[in-house]
Amino acid sequence: MKSVLLYVNDDSGLDARYQAALDLTRALEGHLHCLRANPYQPQMAFDGVTGMSVMYDISRYALEADTLLKAEIEKRLAGEDVPWDYHTANAEPARGLSRSSALTDLIVLSSCSGIKDNTEPLGILGDVVFNTNIPVIVQPDSLKKFDAAGPVVVAWNGSFEAGNALRAAVPLLKLASDVHIVVVEEDKDHDLPPLEASEYLSRHGIKSKIHELAADKSSVQAVLLSTVDALNASYMVMGAYGHSRAREFLFGGVTRNLFRDCPVPLLVAH
Structure with missing residues (x-):
């Protein structure tokens, strides 16, 4: 990279x-x-x-x-x-x-x-x-820096897009002080469990911690944003547009909402 x-x-x-x-x-x-x-x-x-x-x-x-x-x-x-x-x-x-x-x-x-x-x-x-x-x-317009050496949150839902984003982020994740793989339970099975993501990173010499969180009454993006804040993350890695772009644009979605509301940089891939 x-x-x-x-x-x-x-x-x-x-x-x-x-x-x-x-x-x-x-x-x-x-x-x-x-x-x-x-x-x-x-x-x-x-x-x-x-x-x-x-x-x-x-x-x-x-x-x-x-x-x-x-x-x-x-x-x-x-x-x-x-x-x-x-x-x-x-x-x-x-x-x-x-x-x-x-x-x-x-x-x-x-x-x-x-x-x-x-x-x-x-x-x-x-x-x-x-x-x-x-x-x-x-x-974000309000943040005039990118701290590659700080903690990182990886938003993981086991999707193809999440895997692409994780793989693309490896050169940057090697520079991070801590890598946190965050899973927000959505009452559905994951194609790729978070343990596999952690094992993939370990093959690149990257240690990671897995956090499995429940959404309860909060939205997925609300849980992710609160976790970014709690962990003082410098940026977040996530897959983008798990649904069609038209659906995301018309009805909203995690991708669209985080593009608008996330206070730290996002590294995204489709």
Whole structure:
């Protein structure tokens, strides 16, 4: 896990994403790739009669904003101690990130916690997580760090998605002070019991503790969040979108709720 991809956009989560990406790159002794994906780059012909001049104006303003953003990020990175590069893509954010993920080990995106209208960050998260095989760090806007050396909670439900997330997280879990595998009982059998997850980690030299908790009248996410707080966890590992994305979006779900409410970073994989 050496290549960290940072989504660059002038939004409320940029500072938190930026610092988390730096912390991760340092901890992993890796390389930081900065990507600005913008669908309004001026690469089109225009005709004032047909109204294409409006699109040209939008493209021109977007290019000016991108130039300023690039200069700001490059100025900040010039004073950092990590290797980096900066690229742009003429594409929607999720598509641009997905296209750039083939030789990437980790993508850093924002949670849906920082703005009232969280449709856009939720959509980007959903598309990237669902359409790539790359683990994603979901960073809260309010937290401008990623502590790779602290305690970690692994949310385990025995699913295929949970297994993918655990496997993807191994390089980071090796740096953690403690690893806690947390199972919230949901009155259903697990395909993969938590003991198997613990044994898998042990083969990588990672010690872990298993916590089997009852939801009672609380929701699964409420139990997970209280456990994160009780264990003072630095981040949480979880599988994402165990149900279909449409069902999660329309009716809610653990994935969607934690994207919005989790106060610590999430490492997620589908």
